[in-house]
Amino acid sequence: MKWDSLEDEPCSLARTVAVIGDRWTLLVLRECFLRVRRFDDFEASLGITRHVLADRLKKLVRFGVLRKIPYQEAPRRDEYILTQRGLDLYPIVMSIVQWGNVHMVDSRGRPMLHEHKTCKKMFDPVMVCSECGEPLTAKAVHVHPGPGARQSSPVHAKAQERAKRD
Amino acid sequence: MKWDSLEDEPCSLARTVAVIGDRWTLLVLRECFLRVRRFDDFEASLGITRHVLADRLKKLVRFGVLRKIPYQEAPRRDEYILTQRGLDLYPIVMSIVQWGNVHMVDSRGRPMLHEHKTCKKMFDPVMVCSECGEPLTAKAVHVHPGPGARQSSPVHAKAQERAKRD
DNA sequence: ACCATAAGTTCTAATTTGGAACTGTCAATA
DNA sequence: TATTGACAGTTCCAAATTAGAACTTATGGT
Numbered sequence: 001m002k003w004d005s006l007e008d009e010p011c012s013l014a015r016t017v018a019v020i021g022d023r024w025t026l027l028v029l030r031e032c033f034l035r036v037r038r039f040d041d042f043e044a045s046l047g048i049t050r051h052v053l054a055d056r057l058k059k060l061v062r063f064g065v066l067r068k069i070p071y072q073e074a075p076r077r078d079e080y081i082l083t084q085r086g087l088d089l090y091p092i093v094m095s096i097v098q099w100g101n102v103h104m105v106d107s108r109g110r111p112m113l114h115e116h117k118t119c120k121k122m123f124d125p126v127m128v129c130s131e132c133g134e135p136l137t138a139k140a141v142h143v144h145p146g147p148g149a150r151q152s153s154p155v156h157a158k159a160q161e162r163a164k165r166d
Numbered sequence: 167m168k169w170d171s172l173e174d175e176p177c178s179l180a181r182t183v184a185v186i187g188d189r190w191t192l193l194v195l196r197e198c199f200l201r202v203r204r205f206d207d208f209e210a211s212l213g214i215t216r217h218v219l220a221d222r223l224k225k226l227v228r229f230g231v232l233r234k235i236p237y238q239e240a241p242r243r244d245e246y247i248l249t250q251r252g253l254d255l256y257p258i259v260m261s262i263v264q265w266g267n268v269h270m271v272d273s274r275g276r277p278m279l280h281e282h283k284t285c286k287k288m289f290d291p292v293m294v295c296s297e298c299g300e301p302l303t304a305k306a307v308h309v310h311p312g313p314g315a316r317q318s319s320p321v322h323a324k325a326q327e328r329a330k331r332d
Numbered sequence: 333a334c335c336a337t338a339a340g341t342t343c344t345a346a347t348t349t350g351g352a353a354c355t356g357t358c359a360a361t362a
Numbered sequence: 363t364a365t366t367g368a369c370a371g372t373t374c375c376a377a378a379t380t381a382g383a384a385c386t387t388a389t390g391g392t
Contacts, residue, residue: 001213003189009278012266013196013259017271019261023169024349030179033304035325035332039370045321047167049350054371064269075357077369082304085269090292091261091293093179094312096186099258103230103251104185104275109313111176117306118180119298125255126296132285133248133299138199138256140283155211159201166201167350190380205339215381220340241388243338 010150019063020089024048025056026096032066032086033093037079065089094125139166167225177317185229186255190214191222192262198232198252199259203245260291305332 007018020026027046036042042053057080060066065086068078082089094114101110101124116123127136134140142163145152152160173184177277193212201210201286208219223246226232231252234244248255260280267276267290282289294303300306309330318326 006189007270011196012230012263012270012277014193014266015249015270016262016266017189017192019296021187021189021192023172023183026183026187027180030177034322035328036321037325037328040368041321041324043339045319049372050354051351051373075369080335087304088265088268090302092256092258094293094302095180095261096182099254100180100182102254104173104178104181105314109360111178111312111314111316113312115308115310116295116297116300116302117308118300119197119295121295122310123298124296125257125293125302127260127291127293129282129285129287130290130292131287132289132292134282134284136254136256136260136282139223142281142282142283143200144279144288146277146279148271148277150277153211155202155207156200158207159203162201162203162273206337209339214381216340217342217382218380238338241338244372 010148016092019060020092022056023052024052025060026093028053028056028060029065029086029089029093032082033081033090037075037081039080042080060086073086091127096129098125176314182258185225185231186258190218190221192259194222194226195231195252195255195259195332198246198248199256203247204243208246226252254288257291257293260276261293264291 003018007015016036020029024046027048028042031042031045036045039050039053039057040047043050047054048056057066061068063085064083066080067083069081071077071079083106097112114124115121115146128134129136154162169184171188173181175181185306188197190212194208197208197211202211205216205219205223208214209216210225212219214222223232227234227246227250232246232313233249235247237243237245263278279288280288280290294300295302
């Protein structure tokens with residue numbers, strides 16, 4: 001599989017992975033949500049090579065996740081700002097952080113705490129069902145092909161059988 | 167930055183990214199949640215090379231996300247099954263799917279629909295605050311250093327200033 | 333004896349990344 | 363005037379990773 005074809009796959013996960021699914025991109029996005037905006041600042045806080053950073057920023061702009069906004073002319077300098085499309089990645093970032101908080105902390109505890117301005121409390125992110133509000137678990141969810149699906153492979157037919165048995 | 171040092175960073179996102187932060191790993195996990203379990207089935211449904219697949223499965227086992235369970239002896243054959251640690255990745259997978267559903271669908275619509283067995287309705291995953299239950303947005307969240315933090319860099323001090331201004 | 337199944341491993345070539353130096357434009361300093 | 367520094371990249375080569383295909387090992391079936 002070629003990586004450019006990933007965004008054309010009939011799978012919402014694959015298409016999103018085509019945009020954000022590599023290590024440096026996720027770390028760049030972390031910095032964006034921490035309000036880092038400039039090329040050299042990304043480099044300094046991440047230790048990413050300039051080569052790869054330029055590539056990742058270009059890709060995020062191309063996918064509409066970031067927008068370049070000039071903050072001075074002569075010489076022209078731009079900041080990279082999250083678009084709404086980019087801000088919508090927040091649940092992904094937070095669910096990654098949450099898993100790390102639960103499964104990857106060392107004895108010193110969490111590196112970072114989150115306060116909800118709305119209710120003024122320290123919180124954890126929780127993923128719930130839009131219909132009933134209950135927290136979601138993998139076992140409580142059934143998948144169905146949607147209108148944009150193509151017919152399932154033999155492998156998935158086999159897996160489907162397993163799903164029925166369980 | 168070396169990739170092995172990523173899991174030692176004082177950042178829950180970086181530590182999680184060390185486990186799941188590459189394209190093939192995320193696609194392998196998608197298959198796991200679709201109940202694919204065997205080496206050749208992963209290969210067939212993903213088109214991943216056997217070399218990389220073996221590497222990624224080994225890594226996921228090492229991090230406790232998957233467990234090898236024998237399904238026959240002589241010759242011994244194992245299936246890869248999600249552990250609880252792995253099942254806990256579900257919010258990450260679903261938030262990635264959800265972003266794709268919103269921002270990457272084509273005219274044919276969603277490739278896949280999700281039904282909540284608990285309430286029997288088709289749903290979208292929503293990330294909410296554990297304390298007040300409101301949906302989370304990036305702008306409504308304030309970050310604080312936690313007990314496992316190290317002091318912030320000049321870059322982040324600058325970003326912190328911006329956060330106050332906004 | 334020959335073929336098939338399953339889960340890898342090994343090999344070489346192509347691609348991507350790391351690390352460092354270089355470029356272009358402007359402002360401030362010596 | 364010449365030099366230095368800031369900023370946002372680009373360019374270059376070596377090192378690491380991935381793609382693609384063939385090979386291995388153990389066993390059962392015809």
